[in-house]
Structure formats: structure tokens, C-alpha cells
Amino acid sequence: MxxxxxxxxxxxxxxxxxxxxxxxxxxxxxxxxxxxxxxVSSLVTIVRDKNAxxxxxxxxxxxxxxxxxxxxxxxxxxxxxxxxxxxxxxxNEVIGLVPTNHLNPTHDEVVDVVKRSLMDAGIPKxxxxxxxxxxxxxxxxxxxxxxxxxxxxxxxGIGTVLKNYIMYSGSPSSYHQSNSAKLGEIWNLSFVRxxxxxVLVDSLFPLCDKGPQADPRYQWPYHGLIAGTDPVxxxxxxxxxxxxxxxxxxxxxxxxxxxxxxxxxADKVYGLGTSRMENIKIEHDGWEHELLL
Numbered sequence: 589m590x591x592x593x594x595x596x597x598x599x600x601x602x603x604x605x606x607x608x609x610x611x612x613x614x615x616x617x618x619x620x621x622x623x624x625x626x627x628v629s630s631l632v633t634i635v636r637d638k639n640a641x642x643x644x645x646x647x648x649x650x651x652x653x654x655x656x657x658x659x660x661x662x663x664x665x666x667x668x669x670x671x672x673x674x675x676x677x678x679x680n681e682v683i684g685l686v687p688t689n690h691l692n693p694t695h696d697e698v699v700d701v702v703k704r705s706l707m708d709a710g711i712p713k714x715x716x717x718x719x720x721x722x723x724x725x726x727x728x729x730x731x732x733x734x735x736x737x738x739x740x741x742x743x744x745g746i747g748t749v750l751k752n753y754i755m756y757s758g759s760p761s762s763y764h765q766s767n768s769a770k771l772g773e774i775w776n777l778s779f780v781r782x783x784x785x786x787v788l789v790d791s792l793f794p795l796c797d798k799g800p801q802a803d804p805r806y807q808w809p810y811h812g813l814i815a816g817t818d819p820v821x822x823x824x825x826x827x828x829x830x831x832x833x834x835x836x837x838x839x840x841x842x843x844x845x846x847x848x849x850x851x852x853x854a855d856k857v858y859g860l861g862t863s864r865m866e867n868i869k870i871e872h873d874g875w876e877h878e879l880l881l
Contacts, residue, residue, distance in 0.1 A: 629862075629867055629868070629869055630816060630817075630818035630820075630821035630861055630862050630867065630868050630869070631662075631663065631816055631817075631818075631821075631868075631869050631870075631871065632814065632815070632816040632818070632821050632822050632824075632825045632868055632869070632870050632871075633659055633662040633663055633813075633814070633815050633816065633870075633871045633872070633873075634791075634812055634813070634814050634825070634870065634871070634872045634873070634879070634881075635655045635658045635659045635662070635812060635813050635815075635872075635873050635874055636655075636810065636811050636812035636813075636872075636873075636874040636875040636879075637651050637654075637655055637811055637874050637875055638811055638875045638877065639651055639811075640652055640655065640792055640811040640812075641792055641793065641809060641811060645793060645809075647695055647697040647698075647792065649697050649700070649701060652697055652698065652701050652813075653701045653704070653705070655812075655813050655874075656669070656701050656702065656705055656788075656813065657669045657705070658873055658874075659788065659813050659815045660672035660673065660705070662815075662871050662873065663786065663815050663816060663817065664676065669705055669708070669709060670708065670709040670710065672709075673705065673706055673709035673711070674709060674710070676731075676785040676786055676817075677706075677711065677730075677731045677785055678730075678731075679710050679711055679712070679715075680715070681711075681715065681729075681730035681731050682715055682717075682728060682729050682730050682731075683706065683711060683715055683716050683717075683729065683730070683731045683732075683733065684717060684718070684719025684725060684726060684728070684729035684731070684732045684733070685699055685702060685703065685716065685717070685718055685719060685732075685733050685735055686718075686719050686720060686732055686733065686734050686735055686736075686752055686753070687699050687718070687720065687735040687736070687737075687790075688735070688736045688737045688739075688747075688752060688790075689720060691739055691741065691747065691795065691799050691800070691801075691802055692737045692738075692739040692793075692794070692795040692802050692807070693737060694735050694736065694737045694790045695737070695790055695792055695793075698735060698788075698790045698792070698813075699718075699735060702733060702735065702788065703716055719732060720755065721755055722755055722756065722758060723756055723757075723758050723777075723779065725756075726753075726756050726779050726780050726783065727779045729783060730783070731783055731784075731785045732780075732783045732784045732785065733784075733785060733786050733788065734749060734752050734753075734784055734786070734787045734788065734819065735788055735789075735790065736748045736749055736751075736752040736787075736789055736790070737789070737790040737791075737794070737795075738789050738790065738791040738794035738795070738810070738814065738826050738829070738830070739794060739795040739796075739799075739802075739830075740795060740796055740797055740798040740799075740806075740830055740834075740844060741798050741799065742798035742799045742800055743764045743768060743798075743846070744764070744767075744768040744771065744846070744848065744850055745767070745768070745798075745844040745845070745846050745847055745848030745849070745850070746823065746826065746827050746830060746844065746848040746850075746851065747798075748789060748823055748826045748827075749787055749789065749819050749820075749822050749823040749826065750771040750772060750774075750775070750819065750820075750823055750850050750851065750854055751768070751771055751850075753774045753775060753780060754771065754774060756774055756777065756779075756780055757773075757774045757777070767846040767847060767849045767850075768846070768849070768850045769849045769850055769853045769857075770850075770853070771850040771853075771854065772820075772850065772853055772854030772857060772858030772860050773858060775819065775854070775858065775860050776858055776860070784819060785817070786815065786816075786817060787815060787816055787817070787818075787819050787822045788813060788814075788815045789813065789814040789815065789822060789826055790813070791810045791811075791812040791813060791814050791826070791829070792809070792810065792811055792812065792813075793807055793808070793809055793810065794807065794808065794810050794829070794830070794833070795807050796808070796830045796833045796834050796837070797834070798844070798845075806837070808833065808878075810829070810878070810880075811875060812874075812875075814826060814829075818860075818861035818862060819854070819860055819861055820851065820854045820855050820860045820861030820862055820863050821861050821862050821863075821867075821868045823851050823854070823863075824851055824862070824863050824864075824865060824868060825865075825868060825870060825881070827848055827851055828865065828880070828881060829880045829881065830844070831843075831844070832880035832881070833878075833880055836878075836880075851863050
């Protein structure tokens with residue numbers, strides 16, 4: 589066939605018709621089309637506080653701690669943060685925290701409040717550590733807490749949730765091929781699959797254009813935490829926020845390039861969660877300004 593090198597366009601992505609192309613020529617697996625799967629509803633929470641950072645971008649850790657408490661209670665439905673954590677992890681588990689460390693890094697304050705909150709829930713300090721880097725790190729962990737920062741990326745379109753585990757693959761450059769459509773594959777590796785108990789996105793000061801260096805013109809104070817247990821649903825909400833901010837900046841559609849095909853693929857090919865906004869329940873609390881949803 590002469591069409592083997594067809595370029596996948598943003599129009600294909602937005603129409604949800606890239607499945608046949610990706611399934612046959614890029615991923616080597618069948619991508620379901622139509623309504624083959626029953627709709628699944630996933631919860632994503634957004635907690636914001638306009639005072640989470642000051643005008644100099646200093647994080648107020650006291651407010652951030654309260655935001656985390658609200659997030660945990662909303663995500664799990666438990667009455668307090670301790671019960672929330674113990675519904676996600678066990679005290680005897682080795683827990684790996686996985687923040688972003690490049691382009692638009694996760695704030696240290698976010699990592700710190702998560703660690704303190706886990707300890708307050710009865711998780712021993714020596715059971716909690718950073719799990720960034722290559723495959724050896726998640727192999728040592730029983731549970732993972734993904735702590736990416738909200739950002740666009742010049743190689744993947746969006747570089748938030750799914751890309752956060754790219755180093756676990758052992759060959760990150762290979763996952764930047766074909767518009768990074770195979771990022772979801774990493775989450776199904778035997779030493780990663782099922783270990784992520786919470787995705788907590790640092791959306792205090794996001795980046796809506798792609799780099800490779802952070803351009804301050806495209807960063808803004810969102811002052812939020814976005815969370816859920818479905819990584820694809822969380823990524824989908826993050827993608828919506830980035831797209832809405834980009835369109836607001838330009839006053840017209842400003843699509844990401846490359847298109848963030850990895851998000852739909854994570855759903856339809858790798859079965860990691862839902863990428864359809866209509867199947868995502870969003871619960872928001874706090875600051876309403878520029879919610880971008």
C-alpha cells in the first residue's frame with residue numbers, strides 16, 4: 589500500500605478517527621473503533637486556592653497542605669487524609685514518589701507535603717522515597733504516587749501524566765517516535781502495571797507551550813492540584829486546560845504540535861483509563877478564576 593507513511597493530522601486526532609491508522613501502522617495492535625467498550629466514568633478532582641503562591645511564585649506550604657487534604661478526601665471519599673491514604677496504600681509497602689524533574693519541574697513543596705501527609709497517616713519515613721529514573725526504581729516499590737507538573741511538551745504534545753514514567757522504559761528516545769503514541773505501553777510493563785495508586789498533578793504554575801526551555805510567556809498561576817486514580821482521565825483534563833489556555837492566549841485555536849495522540853492511545857490501545865471528557869466526572873473546589881474547563 590502507498591499509504592503506509594500517512595501523516596496523522598490534528599484533525600484525525602480531534603475527530604477520534606486515528607485508531608485504524610495507529611493500530612495498523614504504528615502500534616501493531618488493533619485499536620477499537622466505534623463503541624466497542626462500555627463507557628466508564630472516572631473521577632478527577634481540581635482543588636485551587638488563589639493564595640497557594642504569592643506574586644513572587646513562593647509556595648505557601650500551609651495552604652498547599654490543606655489543598656492536599658481536600659484532594660485526598662475528594663478522590664477517595666474518606667473522611668480524613670489518614671483514612672484516604674490507607675485506602676490507597678498499606679503501611680508496610682515501599683512507596684515511590686515520582687515527580688517531574690525537567691522543563692517545568694514539580695515544586696519541591698508538593699513532594700514535601702505528600703511525604704509528610706503519608707507519614708502522618710502512619711507510613712514509616714524509610715518506606716517513602718523518590719522513584720525517578722530507570723527501571724530499577726519502580727521495581728523496588730510496591731506502590732507509586734505520580735507527581736507530575738502540568739505542562740505541554742515539544743515531543744509529546746502534553747508532557748504531564750503519561751510521559752512521567754518514560755525513564756522506566758529503559759529506552760526513552762524510542763518512545764518519542766510516531767508522535768509518542770506508545771507512551772501508554774510503559775504503564776503496562778510488568779514492574780509498573782497496577783502500582784500507581786494516585787496521580788497528583790502539580791498545577792500551581794503550568795506551562796502551556798512546549799519548550800525545550802520553559803518560556804515565561806506561557807506560564808501562568810493556576811494555583812491548583814489535579815488528581816485522580818485514572819491516569820488517562822487526569823491527563824485528559826490536563827490536556828483540556830492546556831488547550832483552553834493556549835486558545836485564550838491567541839484568541840483563536842492554537843493546537844498543540846505534535847498532537848497529543850498518546851492520550852487517546854492510552855485509552856483505546858493500552859486500556860489505562862478513559863480519554864473521553866463526557867465519561868469524566870470533575871469535582872472542583874476553591875478558586876473559580878480561569879478554571880479553563
